[in-house]
Every structure is written in C-alpha cells, then in structure tokens.
Amino acid sequence: MFKHKKKTAASAAVTNKRPLSVSLHYYRGFYMMFLPVLIFAVVFHYLPMLGIRYSFFSYKGIKDPVFVGLANFEKMMKMPGFWSAFSNTIFLSVIKLLLNTFMAVALSLMLNELKCLKFKKFAQTVVYLPHFMSWVVTASVFTLILSPTNAGLVNSILIKLGILEEGIYFLGDKNWWQPMFFSINIWKDTGWATIIFMATLSGINPEQYEAASIDGAGRWNSLRYITMPALYNTIITVLILNLAKIMNLFESVFVLQNDAVVQKADVLQTYIYTQTFNSGALPDYGYTTAVGLASSLVGCLLVLICNRASYKVRGRGIV
Structure with a gap:
C-alpha cells in the first residue's frame, strides 16, 4: 500500500516536470474530447459578450452607430419604466422563490x-x-x-357559491395579477422542487425516529427535532443557489402579462423585449443593451454575494 502511494507520488512528480508540449501530446485524447465544449462555450457564451460595446453607442440602425458614452445609462436611470421593471423583478422573483421553497418543503414533509x-x-x-x-x-x-366569462371555472364556482356577483378578470386586474402569478408558479414548480428535499428526507437514519419514539417523542416532536434540522442546510442551500438567478425572470411573466397589468407585471427582461421589438418606434439597441448590461451586473453581484454566503453555510462556494 505504501509502495503504491510512493509510486503514485513519484509519477505525479515526473508528470509535473514534463514540458508543456509533451504534456499536451501525452493527453491529446482528453483535449480532443474537450475541444467541442470549448468551441461551444466561446461561440455561444464569450463572443456574444463583445456586444456589450453597443451599450456605449446610439445604435438605431444597422449602419452608422454613434458613440454616446454613458448617455444610455443616464437615460436608463431617468426612465420610470426601468425602475418599475427593476422593482417588479426583485419583488416577483424573491417572493416566488420564498413561496415555492416553503411549499416544496411542506409538500415533501x-x-x-x-x-x-x-x-x-x-x-x-x-x-x-x-x-x-x-x-x-x-x-x-x-x-x-381564470376567464371572467362563463367558460371561466373559478369565476363560475365563485358566482354559484354567492361569493361574487360578477366575474373577475384575474389576469387582467392589477390587484389580482401578482397573487395569480404566484399561485400558478406554485402549481407548476413546487412538485419538481420537492425532489431535492425528498432526497434529504430519505437520507435520515430511521433509527433516530425509533429512538425518539422509545423516548416518548410524538410525530410533532420528531418533526421538530429530527426532520427539520436535517432539512435546514438543504433549504438554505436551495435559497442561496436560486437567489443568484432572480434577475433572469422572463418566460413565466411574458406569457401571463398583458397591457392592463404591465405596471405590476413588467420585469427587466420583458422591459428589454418591449423596448426592442414592441415600443412602436425605431428600436435603440444601444439603450436596450445598456439595460441588459445593468441587469447582468446586478446578477453578477448576486452571484458573488451568494457564493460568499455559501462559503459561510456550506464551507464551499456555489461553483
């Protein structure tokens, strides 16, 4: 056993002394397997980053972009639509994350x-x-x-029960859109999120429950002193990992929003989409690129914060 360890250490030392060209030739098979992944990452992840330069230009057409410096960022800071979308993004993402996590834990239990x-x-x-x-x-x-017409199941039931006198357009009412958005997200994503928590619960030693039962602990005390402490670390880890993605909210909002609720439903990604493709005027790609860059910087900051929090909780980063 000790001879094998010495031999492994010796071979590692020899490998470290090889010239770079010799090492590249020796491990050429591994590098060839890695090459498609590298090309994919460069083409689809790194080359598009060159488009950041457009945030410093007024780029309203394919030709003749005009350098404007930080004017697009100054415009962004003065636009009320940007700040409304920014606050909606934070609010919807954080509340959705907390509700989905809570419901996933409850369903898992x-x-x-x-x-x-x-x-x-x-x-x-x-x-x-x-x-x-x-x-x-x-x-x-x-x-x-949720339709307010006779086809709407929810409104039909509420009217027949005498709770409502007439139908409510839940997805077209500013007071109802956000609660409906959270409810739909819970329905769609909670079940899948339970996989992680169910895996944690299945790893709890059954002998702990048996010992607690012998000591006279009921189901509630077993849940309080055995199950929940085992879940705490997983819950915090899930929250930390998902917190880094809160600026990426788009698809779920885009398909559920409409002009009647845009004040409560517009988020940064849908704001960028609207300003680029549906603003009714010639799109300024420089401005929308600046908004996208600001969103990415906030997301990057959240990733760094989450990585630091992960070190505190788990002893290692998220990557």
Whole structure:
C-alpha cells in the first residue's frame, strides 16, 4: 500500500516536470474530447459578450452607430419604466422563490409521511407532472380557468357559491395579477422542487425516529427535532443557489402579462423585449443593451454575494 502511494507520488512528480508540449501530446485524447465544449462555450457564451460595446453607442440602425458614452445609462436611470421593471423583478422573483421553497418543503414533509409506497409514488408523479408543461400551455390553460366569462371555472364556482356577483378578470386586474402569478408558479414548480428535499428526507437514519419514539417523542416532536434540522442546510442551500438567478425572470411573466397589468407585471427582461421589438418606434439597441448590461451586473453581484454566503453555510462556494 505504501509502495503504491510512493509510486503514485513519484509519477505525479515526473508528470509535473514534463514540458508543456509533451504534456499536451501525452493527453491529446482528453483535449480532443474537450475541444467541442470549448468551441461551444466561446461561440455561444464569450463572443456574444463583445456586444456589450453597443451599450456605449446610439445604435438605431444597422449602419452608422454613434458613440454616446454613458448617455444610455443616464437615460436608463431617468426612465420610470426601468425602475418599475427593476422593482417588479426583485419583488416577483424573491417572493416566488420564498413561496415555492416553503411549499416544496411542506409538500415533501407530507409525502414523507405517507406509509403506502404505491400511493406515495403515485402522488409524487402527479405533483411532478405540471413541471413538464411549457409556460405557453400553462398560460393558455389558466387563462381559460381564470376567464371572467362563463367558460371561466373559478369565476363560475365563485358566482354559484354567492361569493361574487360578477366575474373577475384575474389576469387582467392589477390587484389580482401578482397573487395569480404566484399561485400558478406554485402549481407548476413546487412538485419538481420537492425532489431535492425528498432526497434529504430519505437520507435520515430511521433509527433516530425509533429512538425518539422509545423516548416518548410524538410525530410533532420528531418533526421538530429530527426532520427539520436535517432539512435546514438543504433549504438554505436551495435559497442561496436560486437567489443568484432572480434577475433572469422572463418566460413565466411574458406569457401571463398583458397591457392592463404591465405596471405590476413588467420585469427587466420583458422591459428589454418591449423596448426592442414592441415600443412602436425605431428600436435603440444601444439603450436596450445598456439595460441588459445593468441587469447582468446586478446578477453578477448576486452571484458573488451568494457564493460568499455559501462559503459561510456550506464551507464551499456555489461553483
């Protein structure tokens, strides 16, 4: 055993002394396998970063961009639509993250309490299924369900129960859009998020529950002193990892918003899309690039903060 360790250390030392050209030739097979990934990363991730330069130009056409320096950023700071989209992005993303995480933990705990294995697997499958629906299909389904007409299931039930006198256009009302958005996100994503927490729960030693039962602990105390402490680290890790992605909110908002609720539903990504393709005037690609760059910088800052928080919680970074 010790001879093998000495031999491995010796071979590693010899490898470190090789010239670079010899090492490249020796490991050429590994580098050839890595080459397609490198090309993909350069073409689709690094070359597009050169487009950042457009944020310093007034670029309203294909030809003749005009250098304007920081004028696009100054314009961005003065635009009320930008600040409304920025605040909506933070609010919708953070609340969605907290609600989805809470519901995923609660659902995981309930599924974990099921004793019938077949029913447990069936329940897991049912709650996972919405995740595999595209947001376009999801938006279409809930637009019908929440419709204020006779076809709207929710309004029909509420009217028949006497709770409402007339239908409410839930997805077209500024007071109702955000609660509906959170509810739809919970329905779609909570089941899939339970996978991580179910994996953590399955790793808890059953002997701990047996010992607690012998000591007279009931189900509530077992949940409080055994299950939840085992989940805390996973919950914090999930929150930290997802917090870094809160600036990327787009698809779920884009397919559910409309002009009636744009004040409450517009986020940075949809704001960029509207200013570029649906503003009614010649798009200024320089301005929208500046907005995208600002969003990316905020996202980068969040990643650094999350990485630091991960070091504090888990002892290692998120990457």
